[in-house]
Every structure is written in structure tokens, then in C-alpha cells.
Amino acid sequence: MAADQPYSQTAPTRAEVDAFAGVVVLDFGTDWCGYCQGARPLIEEGLARHPAARHLKIEDGPGRPLGRSFKVKLWPTLIFLHDGREVARVVRPTDSTSIEDAFAALE
Template sequence: MSLIHVTSKNFEKALQAAPGVAVVDFFATWCGPCKMLAPVIEEAAEDMPEIQFYKVDVDEAPELARSFKVMSVPTLAFFKNGELVKKNVGAVSYEELEELINSVK
């Protein structure tokens, strides 16, 4: 499984180490929709080893949330070769996540 919790200190390094597509889940521990999305992200991380999945707790890394203009959680940010290419706000199903990933490949 390729699901890594990152902070402001290791975010850039982690993203640089992820060639291809990476998905960053900006979440908060108190957020209901984030809790609904968590198992979807975990399942996708197991099923898609070619994709790097990261989780960022916005309460622990508010500067990261600000830098990516995350105004609501959960927000999924999709990166390709280290560049932000798409964002999606709100919980999604596994199928919707798969479609989002395929749209940035």
C-alpha cells in the first residue's frame, strides 16, 4: 500500500519522489466527509500501486492548505510529475476517484 501521511516539512520531497500521478488528500480529523473518504483512499492505495497517495491533515499543516488554496475538506489534489493539475472538493466514491485519476494520467 502506498499511502503516506506528509507534513509541511516533507511534502515537497515526497512529491518529487513520486514520478507520474500522485493524489493528495487534504483532510481534518473532525471532518465527517473526510472520514467517509478515508476507506476509499486506503482501498485505492492498495489497488493502484502505480499511484502515490498522500494525506495532509490541514490542522497540522495549515500552510500547505493555504498554499494550495484548500478552503474546504476533504479536498483531493491531483499532481502529475510534481505539478498540480486538478482539484476536487468533497467525498467521492471509489469509481469517481478512479475516473479523476484516469483524467490526469
């Protein structure tokens, strides 16, 4: 996914997410969030090393049911799923190690 790709205002339902096959990274945040903008290069770098992972950038905020179902409180929050099940989570990454550790947990 391109670095300039905005967070999507539409999100899959929790039932759809739970049915995803393979590795999926849910990236919750907003385009105006300074933490999200600061973490973007780290996230893009980490995802580039795992091209088979599906990456969904999802706009989060009050009244957004998918983020609430994962109890997202800070942005960006990355949820690493394998076959619809959460395996790892990274909140406000500050280095690439945390993202690599999350991908390693999927193996």
C-alpha cells in the first residue's frame, strides 16, 4: 500500500474481519493524527518486508464499531491477525523492532 494512501472511512464488519484468511494487519488511525504521520515511515518499512500481508488502513474514532470491538484507544494501533484471530498488537510504534516482533509472532 502506498505511503500516501489515506485511512479508509469505510471498514469491514467485525464478522468479516473474523473470517479473513491469512495474515492481515489492521492499521487504525486518522490522516490528521500527528502520531500516525510520525509512525507512517516505520509502518510502511515493516510492511514492505512482508508483502504477502494484507494491510487495511482504517479510520478510527468515536462511533467506529470496528475499532471499539478491538478496544483501540491510541493511534496508530496495528492489529496483526492470522486467519481472523489477533496474534499481536503494536500501539504507537517508535521503532521497526516492535513491528518485526509482531510479524514474528505470526509464524
